[in-house]
Amino acid sequence: MSDHLEALRLFIRVARLGSFSAAGRELGVPQSTVSRTIAALEREIGASLLVRTTREVTVTDAGSDFLARIEPILADLEEAEHSARHSDELRGTLRIGIGTSLAARIVIPHLKPFLDRHPALQVDLLLDDEKQDLVKEGVDVAFRFGALVDSTATARKLVTWPRALAAAPSYLKTAPALNVPADLAAHAIIVGPQGVGDWTFRKGGTAASVRLEGRLRITVLQGAYLAAVEGMGIVLTTLPAFRREFGSGALVQVLPEWDLGSVDVHAVFTSGRAAKPSARAIVDYFADILPRA
Numbered sequence: 001m002s003d004h005l006e007a008l009r010l011f012i013r014v015a016r017l018g019s020f021s022a023a024g025r026e027l028g029v030p031q032s033t034v035s036r037t038i039a040a041l042e043r044e045i046g047a048s049l050l051v052r053t054t055r056e057v058t059v060t061d062a063g064s065d066f067l068a069r070i071e072p073i074l075a076d077l078e079e080a081e082h083s084a085r086h087s088d089e090l091r092g093t094l095r096i097g098i099g100t101s102l103a104a105r106i107v108i109p110h111l112k113p114f115l116d117r118h119p120a121l122q123v124d125l126l127l128d129d130e131k132q133d134l135v136k137e138g139v140d141v142a143f144r145f146g147a148l149v150d151s152t153a154t155a156r157k158l159v160t161w162p163r164a165l166a167a168a169p170s171y172l173k174t175a176p177a178l179n180v181p182a183d184l185a186a187h188a189i190i191v192g193p194q195g196v197g198d199w200t201f202r203k204g205g206t207a208a209s210v211r212l213e214g215r216l217r218i219t220v221l222q223g224a225y226l227a228a229v230e231g232m233g234i235v236l237t238t239l240p241a242f243r244r245e246f247g248s249g250a251l252v253q254v255l256p257e258w259d260l261g262s263v264d265v266h267a268v269f270t271s272g273r274a275a276k277p278s279a280r281a282i283v284d285y286f287a288d289i290l291p292r293a
Contacts, residue, residue: 005074005077006037007037007038007040007041008041008070008074009027009074010023010027010029010034010037010038010041011038011041011049011050011063011066011067011070012067012070012071012074012138013026013027013138014034014038014050014057015049015050015057015059015063015067016135016136016137016138017136017138018056018057018058019056019057020034020035020038020052020057021034026138038050045066047060047062047063047066048060048062048063049062049063049066050063075276078092078276078277088117088281089118089120090118090120090121090277090278090281091118091120091121091278092121092122092276092278093121093122093123093124094121094122094123094124094140094141094276094278094279094282095124095126095137095138095139095140096123096124096125096126096139096140096141096142096143096282097126097128097131097132097134097137097139097141097142097143097144098125098126098127098128098142098143099127099128099129099143099144099145099193099221100127100128100129100220100221100222101129101221101222101225101237101241102143102241102265103125103127104222105240105241105244106240106241106289106290106293107125107143107286108125110286110289110293111123114281114282114285118278118281121278123282126139129192129193129219129220129221130193131144131149134268134269134270135270139270140269140270140275140276140278140279141267141268141269141270141275141276141279141282141283142267142268143158143265143266143267143268143286144265144266144268145238145263145264145265146263146264147264148266148268154268154269154270154275155266155267155268155269156266156267156269156283156287157264157265157266158265158266158267158283158286158287158290158291159264159265159287159290159291159293160262160263160264160265161238161239161240161262161263161265162238162239162259162260162261162262163236163237163238163239163260163261163262163263164236164237164238164239164242164253164254164256164260165234165235165236165253165254165255165260166228166234166237166242166245166246166251166252166253166254167228167231167233167234167235167251167252167254168228168229168230168231168250168251168252169249169252170231171188171228171231171232171233171234172252172254175187175188178254178255180208180255181199181201181208181210181255181258182208182210184199184210184212184234185210185212187233187234188214188215188216188232188233188234189212189213189214189215189216189233189234189235190214190216190217190218190224190227190228190232190233190234190235191212191214191216191217191218191224192218192219192220192221192223192224192235192236192237193218193219193220193221193224194236196211196212196213196214196217197211198210198211199211199212199236199260200260200261201255201258201259201260202258202259202261203257203258203259208258214233215233216232216233221237221241224237225237225241225242225245228251229245229250229251234254236260238263239253240293243293265290267283267286267287
């Protein structure tokens with residue numbers, strides 16, 4: 001029974017990734033084993049599930065139908081096993097999609113108590129500042145900033161964090177005067193993965209919109225923070241992300257009297273299937289932590 005379940009799990013990952021080798025790397029299984037396992041599964045079922053070429057692996061019509069049927073079944077099976085144990089102990093693998101900054105500054109520093117509570121659970125953190133394809137990457141839950149693009153996704157809002165600007169004292173010491181948002185046009189702006197755009201500031205009944213074309217652009221937010229600490233310019237992110245640097249004096253808040261709005265943090269579950277018990281548990285855990293971060 002367990003071998004058959006493992007074969008089904010292997011098939012799901014090969015189908016989603018379109019690669020035997022990628023599925024093998026992800027699951028820690030040699031490519032040759034993956035290939036033999038899928039071939040044996042196809043013989044047992046009596047149907048071709050995958051089309052293999054030298055360039056790619058694609059799913060047949062039969063394989064697509066099989067995939068759609070077995071994914072929710074395996075999710076239900078995991079839920080049933082968890083319920084039958086009559087225990088809060090979590091098992092299996094939990095794959096979490098998350099941005100580098102949120103992982104490094106908030107999630108990883110608070111993760112150990114959760115892992116200690118569930119020693120039989122394996123957690124895979126997939127760090128990427130780009131939004132992953134939850135289905136293709138096999139993500140059980142993703143933590144995401146900002147508005148949700150996919151309206152069909154199942155999501156839970158965890159917290160709302162204010163935005164803030166920050167810079168190193170060494171940068172501000174020699175930089176032009178900075179008293180109102182319009183003054184930012186004369187400053188070095190570090191653009192993170194959010195890209196270039198219009199920044200809207202509010203103070204009382206006054207609103208000001210400034211479009212800034214940063215001279216330094218960094219695709220990973222954690223890199224943008226480091227650049228700011230090194231005195232390369234002003235960076236935009238959420239206020240909790242700067243707490244460590246504000247506390248040490250490595251960064252100071254810029255234009256703190258102006259409101260830059262806020263950003264929501266959501267937990268996003270794969271659409272179309274029930275969330276794993278472990279995914280629900282870790283979301284509950286961080287729903288308590290994030291508002292205090």
